[in-house]
Amino acid sequence: MHMFNVITSALLLATHADLISAKAISHLPNALRRRDYFDKIGRDVDRILRREPQPQSSGTLSVAQPSNMTNATIASACVDALGPLTSVTNPAGLAACYNIIQYDATQGAFTADLRLYSMFPATGSFEGLAVNDLQIGLMYPASTMFQSITKRRKRNIEERDASNAFEIQQYSLFGTFESNLDLAKLNDTQVMSLMLPTIMLNAVDSSGNPIAANVTETDGAWFVVGQFKDDFKSGLVSPTVATAAIAAAAPFVLPGRTFGIFPIGFIVTGSWTVLFLIAYGIGTLGRIKYRSAYRKRKAAQAGRTGKKI
Template sequence: MGGMLAPRATTLETRFEDVESDDDSLRRRQTLTTADTNLTQWNTDTLAACQTALSQLGAATNPSGTAVCYNLFSLDTNAGTFMADLRLFQVSTPSGAFQNIPPQEISVGLQYSGASVSPVSSTNQTTSGVGKRQTAAPTVLQTYMFVGQIDKAKMAEPMTMGVLEALVMPIVTLTGKSPTGPQVSTNVSSNEAAFVNGIFSNEVVMSDVSLASLAVDEAVAGLRNGTVAFVLPGVNILIFPVGLIITSIWLVVGVGFYAFGTYERYNYRDMYRNRKARDGKPGYAGRI
């Protein structure tokens, strides 16, 4: 993979123009073009946003000591084309199998669940001894720029912003080989610094639990300011009472069996007393 931000911008524009757009996809289009956005400014803003996000990490979550910052420079939700920026940062000192592997000997691999990408170019920004020191601020090691296409089959499905994020979010794998050891690899979490600039940076995609919690907060706020009438809970049946019906049926059947048994025992007692009375034994003539 490879790609510096400034070079070959014309090539990216040409690749995007060659892709046909789909009218049945999302009507809302989020796109940034090189005519509207200066790549130098993008590089500066993205670097600052990535360093701010990754500086909150005390250490990397993988033994390579690195973290990635992934952002979308542009996204056409009609055609499914996008232009992505991925940066590799040194966050902490490498450990384990990556301890003796220089950063420049580490290769980056990407895997998408619903898209394919083509590299533009790459820039190696490693410095001497970067892999062996732990700095206060994350240090950029490599910058990659590439263009991609979301699978047409995926674009035919009902699309939301959350679905789009999942389709263009890659699985990043780092692979390296030390001079004295075998080849090793590790996955790098893309959620540590993803969409901090560009497309999706201002979008908030919440889970179902978060949406439910937000709805509860809005209802509580409406009760406090008087815009929503208070409804006493438990006084109305809001769903079809299937359980109540089944329980009532079992209750009626149980009471019926109990009543029938009581009636039979009552008749048996009368029959027993009458039989004893006919035999002439005292004490059984009258009913109690």
């Protein structure tokens, strides 16, 4: 039994505590009926995590948050910002709160905090599904790489704040931009667009069919604390702007130095050119030999052997 607990704890550690470097992540919360069992294993994992040093990737910011940016401060700001919401466009009834805690333009790295809240009843194909059955996916722009650590909430799903905003999931994200991007060419709106992920919701309905939805920019509060506080403008920070920002920040490449496509025409033309030069060269050598023989023959007829005419 002791060996079983050790193996189970190690598997949970590999699943929930390993840093993931990818373009997208997904997380599926555990069912409530297994919560007490996994809470016991979670305490074992916490002890392991305190003993095991976590590797620090070069070029990423420290995990530590600014002294004035506590978890309670972020949670309070998110709840206040989400308070005016009267509805959301996604059928799962979820709202998001996304903030940049730290940003280093020199290193091209940032630390972000994402919180998801259950605020409204699910509708459509998501009706009747528990939030624990939702799979959350994140997708950043192509130039942004990120690592994530998932923090599972400990409160009961039935508990709700007075604001009717119940936090179901929290992510701490650590991202970097491609090193070839010149961030000095971008304004704050373009940089925020590179930092903003697309939040995807996936699940399976009662019939076993996959269903999906996205948390749009109208379904949450963005950049309400930390870096870029109150700089978010609806419609200006978007994936379209991110694509344009990647093109604007890309280094200048002198055109014409490489082939855009496989040079079939160049190969065919070059082959014909080589054959022409070979044929022309052989003909020229033949004419040179003929001229030399002709001059020798004429010189011999005139009695001046070896003398050029």
